[in-house]
Structures are given as structure tokens and as C-alpha cells.
Amino acid sequence: MSALAKNYNRKKISFKKGKGSYLYSTNGKKYLDFIQGIAVNSLGHANPNLIKAINKQSKKVWHVSNAFIIPEGEKLAKKLTQKTFADAVIFQNSGTEATEAAIKVARRYFYSIGKPNKNRIICIKNSFHGRTIAAINASGSKKMTEGFGPKVPGFDHFEFGNHQKMKKLIKKNTAAIMVETVMGEGGIKVIPNWCIKELRKLCNKKGILLILDEVQCGIGRSGKFFAFEGAKVKPDIVPIAKGIGGGFPIGAVLMTNKVAKAMIPGTHGSTFGGNPLAMSVGNAVLDQIFKKGFLKNVKKLSSYFHIELNKIQKQFPQIIQEVRGVGYLIGIKLLFNQTKFIQQLMDNKLLTIRASENVIRILPPLNVKKSEIDLALRIIKKVCYTYKI
Numbered sequence: 001m002s003a004l005a006k007n008y009n010r011k012k013i014s015f016k017k018g019k020g021s022y023l024y025s026t027n028g029k030k031y032l033d034f035i036q037g038i039a040v041n042s043l044g045h046a047n048p049n050l051i052k053a054i055n056k057q058s059k060k061v062w063h064v065s066n067a068f069i070i071p072e073g074e075k076l077a078k079k080l081t082q083k084t085f086a087d088a089v090i091f092q093n094s095g096t097e098a099t100e101a102a103i104k105v106a107r108r109y110f111y112s113i114g115k116p117n118k119n120r121i122i123c124i125k126n127s128f129h130g131r132t133i134a135a136i137n138a139s140g141s142k143k144m145t146e147g148f149g150p151k152v153p154g155f156d157h158f159e160f161g162n163h164q165k166m167k168k169l170i171k172k173n174t175a176a177i178m179v180e181t182v183m184g185e186g187g188i189k190v191i192p193n194w195c196i197k198e199l200r201k202l203c204n205k206k207g208i209l210l211i212l213d214e215v216q217c218g219i220g221r222s223g224k225f226f227a228f229e230g231a232k233v234k235p236d237i238v239p240i241a242k243g244i245g246g247g248f249p250i251g252a253v254l255m256t257n258k259v260a261k262a263m264i265p266g267t268h269g270s271t272f273g274g275n276p277l278a279m280s281v282g283n284a285v286l287d288q289i290f291k292k293g294f295l296k297n298v299k300k301l302s303s304y305f306h307i308e309l310n311k312i313q314k315q316f317p318q319i320i321q322e323v324r325g326v327g328y329l330i331g332i333k334l335l336f337n338q339t340k341f342i343q344q345l346m347d348n349k350l351l352t353i354r355a356s357e358n359v360i361r362i363l364p365p366l367n368v369k370k371s372e373i374d375l376a377l378r379i380i381k382k383v384c385y386t387y388k389i
């Protein structure tokens, strides 16, 4: 009997070790892991450079308070600001903390310029921004908020793609629009570049902030460092997490100088956020992702993956409705419930995970090999063949 609460429906399998794209179960089986802790292990399991970084730092200092200057954090923030739109960073430990911080930054910005009533955030209904009380109310999903009342005020919702409704929601008291550039949990739904561009224009026109949640789609997963880069826009606030730690819990909120100015001493903090151990790992992750050619390779190999998956879709249109996503954030939308299919993939030693709308989510590590993609393709095809149509 497990002493853990039952808030997860866990598969009856455990792993004793991992290496790159593979996981080895305690009962002696080898799995191709295309979940990678849900887009967290951006460089696969047991990455030698990350092991080196964490070992080295663990012998020096693990944790000191943010009351002091933390050089490893200064370094990571510098990297993030030099390579992105951002001018400033606040480190956290998780995605939901990062989205919460993003909401706080937006509100505090308007407070700081004498508009404290501008505090409402517009979000997509059934999006995913994490599990804190504010984040579940930002998502507005019944499944996540049910039983956790009272409802947190300050969030307005529109359905994905309902531009008319979204525009109508913008009022005098609106502070920001917050969306995932690519909806992950929601079924790998990509907001197209033209749409992100229009969103930016709209926010400018209305004098509100644009928050792009890149917790899942960021850190190279799309083939660009941020998924919004294709739209050539500059957001105001971007929460990140998942891939930045490569398996170590790190979250962060990135922002422009304009809004960062509002975050004066005492406005936000975190005991663990930005500690030397976490920051050392983060630096090692980014050193690899920013290596020349790394993201280009993600783009090239992932587009091969998409092309081949689309071929399978054409071969099995009665099973697969469409292939969604960008880069290594891939969704296979089935025409029926995906649970059995995911189990069959697992029986064939390929690990994938569900998303909404009957979608099977495929999240390889960013340094996955072509031969591993080919293996996954063979397994997916094999499972398709088992469906008699």
C-alpha cells in the first residue's frame, strides 16, 4: 500500500536508470522515453555535462539566501537576457510559480504607474498555467478548479481561436493577455505566428501587457529558443520552467526593463529560487542549447519527424486525425480515446503521454538521435497496424 495520496493515477512501472533517450525499468526492460518527464529533460537522462556541473557545484555550495549575490544566478540571468527579448529575470522553482510571478509582475507594473485598477488578466479557457490557486483560475478549467473555491477573481476567458470574444474582453481594467504560445496540456494547439503578431499589435493599441507562457514550449523545444520567435515579436513577460533545468527544478520569469522596474525590493521572492546548485545546472543546460548548430539540428530532425508522422497519418486516416505541434512538441490527435494506444506504444517500449482532445504527446529530448526517431516511427506504425479498420 502506497503512503502517497491518490492524486495521480500512476502506471505500475518504475525506472532504475536512464541514459539519453532511454529509460531502464526495475523489471529489466528498456524504453524509448519520449516523455522525458514532460518536456523537462531537455538533454535526455544522465547527460554527462549536467552530471559534471551538478557534481562540481555540489562540492562548493548548494544553497544560500537571495539576501546575497549568487554569481551562478547572475550568470544564468545574463545568458537569458543576452539571448532573448528579456532585460531582467526572477528565478523560481517551477512553472506554476513562474506563471504566478508573471501575473504579479503585470499587476505590479500597472500599480507602479498609478493604475492599480488595471489588474485583470485575459486567458484562454482550458489552457494550462500550473496548479496553484491563481494558476488554476487563470486556466479556468472546470476539472482543475472544481472543489477549490472560492474562485479567484481577476481572470477573464475566451475559447481558443475566438478572437471576437477576446477583443470584447479587453476593458479599462485589463492588465494583460496571458497565453501559452503552444498549448501543451490542452492538446498541442499552436497559436500561429500571424496571430501572435496581431496579439502584440492589439496589446500595444490597448496599452496592455503580453504574457507568453513558454514553460512547456520554450527552451529550444520548438526549434527556436522561444516558440514565439517565429512571430518576430517582443512579449513583455515570459514565464519559463520545465526544460531550463534539464531535470532539476528551475522556474523563472523573464521580462522587459519597462515592467521589471516595478519589481522593487520586497515585491517578490523565493527561498529556494535561484540557488547555486539549480543555477549551475541551468547554466550547463543553456551552454549546450546555445551551442552553434544545436537548435538548427532540432529544427532539421524535428521537421523530418513531422514529415514521417504525417505520412503515417495519411496511411491511417481512420486512426489519426492530424499531427500537431512544432519542433519536438508533437501531438498525434486520434479519432478516438488515446489511452489504449498509449498503452500499446508502451507495450512496444515507447513512452508517450496524453494531452487533451485525444492527443498523444511526443516529447523527445532535444538531442535525440535520428535512429531513435526512426525507432519511434516504426513502433507507432506497428501499433497503427494492430487496429483493424
Ligand SMILES: *Cc1c(COP(=O)(O)O)cnc(C)c1O
Residues within 6 Å of the ligand: 093, 094, 095, 096, 097, 099, 128, 129, 130, 131, 180, 184, 185, 213, 214, 215, 216, 217, 241, 242
Ligand atoms: C507544466 C506547465 C506549467 C506548470 O509547471 P509546473 O512546474 O508543473 O508548476 C505552466 N504552464 C505551462 C504551459 C506548462 O506546460
